[in-house]
Amino acid sequence: MPTTRGQLDALLTALRNHPVRSDRPISNEGFQFWDLFPAVDEADFSPALAGQADSWIWWSRWADEAFSPEGTLLRPALFHWRGAWPKIQLAAVQAGLVPRLEFTERYGASGVMVLCPSGRDQETDLSALLACFEALERDDEVVALPLAGWTQSDGWSDVAGAQRDPRQTAIFWHAQSHEAFDGLGMLSGTMHLYWRGDRRRLADALRSHGFIVETPTSVDVSFQLRSRRPAPRDIATVADARAFERPLAARAPLADASGLLSVERRDPAIGDGQPIEHLDWTADGALLVCNGYSARGLPTPPQLLDPDALTCRERLDDVGHGAMVLTLRALTSGRLLIGWSVYDDGTCFRLDERVPGGGLHTVLRYPVSHLGRGDVFDVCERDGVIVVPGQSTYQLRGLGEPGTRAKPARPGVVVRRKRPSAPGPWDTRHQRPYPGSNAYVSLALSPIAPHVAITEDGGRVVRVYDRERGAPLWHEDTSDQLSRAHGVRGLRYSPDGAWVVLMRRRTIERQDGSFVAAMQPVLLDASTGARRWRALETTLAGAHAITFSPAGDRIFAGMEDGAVLVLTRAGERVARLKAFRVGAVSALAIHEDRVAAGSDRGELCLLRLASA
Numbered sequence: 001m002p003t004t005r006g007q008l009d010a011l012l013t014a015l016r017n018h019p020v021r022s023d024r025p026i027s028n029e030g031f032q033f034w035d036l037f038p039a040v041d042e043a044d045f046s047p048a049l050a051g052q053a054d055s056w057i058w059w060s061r062w063a064d065e066a067f068s069p070e071g072t073l074l075r076p077a078l079f080h081w082r083g084a085w086p087k088i089q090l091a092a093v094q095a096g097l098v099p100r101l102e103f104t105e106r107y108g109a110s111g112v113m114v115l116c117p118s119g120r121d122q123e124t125d126l127s128a129l130l131a132c133f134e135a136l137e138r139d140d141e142v143v144a145l146p147l148a149g150w151t152q153s154d155g156w157s158d159v160a161g162a163q164r165d166p167r168q169t170a171i172f173w174h175a176q177s178h179e180a181f182d183g184l185g186m187l188s189g190t191m192h193l194y195w196r197g198d199r200r201r202l203a204d205a206l207r208s209h210g211f212i213v214e215t216p217t218s219v220d221v222s223f224q225l226r227s228r229r230p231a232p233r234d235i236a237t238v239a240d241a242r243a244f245e246r247p248l249a250a251r252a253p254l255a256d257a258s259g260l261l262s263v264e265r266r267d268p269a270i271g272d273g274q275p276i277e278h279l280d281w282t283a284d285g286a287l288l289v290c291n292g293y294s295a296r297g298l299p300t301p302p303q304l305l306d307p308d309a310l311t312c313r314e315r316l317d318d319v320g321h322g323a324m325v326l327t328l329r330a331l332t333s334g335r336l337l338i339g340w341s342v343y344d345d346g347t348c349f350r351l352d353e354r355v356p357g358g359g360l361h362t363v364l365r366y367p368v369s370h371l372g373r374g375d376v377f378d379v380c381e382r383d384g385v386i387v388v389p390g391q392s393t394y395q396l397r398g399l400g401e402p403g404t405r406a407k408p409a410r411p412g413v414v415v416r417r418k419r420p421s422a423p424g425p426w427d428t429r430h431q432r433p434y435p436g437s438n439a440y441v442s443l444a445l446s447p448i449a450p451h452v453a454i455t456e457d458g459g460r461v462v463r464v465y466d467r468e469r470g471a472p473l474w475h476e477d478t479s480d481q482l483s484r485a486h487g488v489r490g491l492r493y494s495p496d497g498a499w500v501v502l503m504r505r506r507t508i509e510r511q512d513g514s515f516v517a518a519m520q521p522v523l524l525d526a527s528t529g530a531r532r533w534r535a536l537e538t539t540l541a542g543a544h545a546i547t548f549s550p551a552g553d554r555i556f557a558g559m560e561d562g563a564v565l566v567l568t569r570a571g572e573r574v575a576r577l578k579a580f581r582v583g584a585v586s587a588l589a590i591h592e593d594r595v596a597a598g599s600d601r602g603e604l605c606l607l608r609l610a611s612a
Contacts (some may be wrong), residue, residue, distance in 0.1 A: 276598025558585025
């Protein structure tokens, strides 16, 4: 019998009922745990950016047209997937399909699946094992569970939920033992089945369905299963399916009506689906980038990218496994300033210099977990002085002491740095206390005056000190009636030192009583702390990142809807370009005539600024 569209629908229904963890709100209500993208017709389509869940299936318009109007599959069709492949394979076979799965590494547990017209008439080891389990399940004395959890303990938990009594005969396999199947559902080696009860009855059932069975001698030993049937014939390969695919259309280019901004290039995989939180340009035009944590996994190490190809020049991969990068700056001196925190291993910052020909060596490496009980969330350096916030003090240190140095690296090789055995002391003459207690601290140094701005009280208060005299200059409470919770995403001075810009997350109560998270920039006069630009704050409401042009005359804002907005300091809109179709602009950095924008979906976009 031919393969039909109804079988594909049965597969998708099974996946709909399989829970998958996600770090984003689910919007595809018909399929709560998987994103489904049928009949895609765009060459640069990215399910990681367009979807809401971590698992998905998409297929092109050409694959969709492989079905006749009556729903019969006429030719091999190719489907792209990400998720738990044992679940996909099992659901397909239960729907009467015999798919061919091939695996790729681009999205981790992902790959392609081929359906062919003749697949419904073929038998595989997996379909035979399912038939055996169905026969056992028809007998009320046996609990037979295919793919019961991810581990043996998970499987026994599922058995406990299905059994009538603890002595009932049971047999199952889990996701780890499922890896004995290949992409066609044939056993490529020995498969282990876990059991209890009547072993003879189970062994006879397995042998009757064409398997070589090694019967266990005790309940502590699993059944060992091997195949003796030939692989099915005439199952289409990926190459067969690709022969029917046609080039998809490129998306219409994103454009800015004013002509000021244009898209130069983009890469949807720099952050591997995780939000890009740190972007900066080095003095020689390299791009420094690092993504942050999400439920998708640990952040990737900071990278130096070649902006002309978006390829990696250096990976700063020795900041600690699973480190949360708190600050990442490319200094005008050519040094790289990195601050990070590792769970149970404290907080550290480091200054690196790039070696001609490739590689890095460390000028200074210093653990700062002893400065306070909270994490250090920002570090600044200017004029040879490092400023580090603790929980109740900020401390300064000169850079006269050399750190651990390494020999120059060969081109393309990253130098491994060693931790100094005994870090030098801080200059306590420059240690300055500030009132309040706050484990989430951000700070900024004025470019024209010896002033340091620090956030307090969860980001509600900005306080400015004269760092030479240790004297407080002013403070401003930025609380308002709409705010329910606060979190600081950044603090910076404008290039001329006239403004202090605070990026604050807040929770807004809607008229219907519900709450929504939003970003709120706060613009303060650097001399007095006064909020004189309330109208501009309203225009920038929802901006996740704000930076200034090198001359300081224009404001660049990364918006919630994926747009980059350019304003004059008076609030007049100069340009607007939607850099990302899906997701917010989470980071911005400018170098000469280039703007780098990162999204909260891990996409990187380089924009070109037209000459004035």
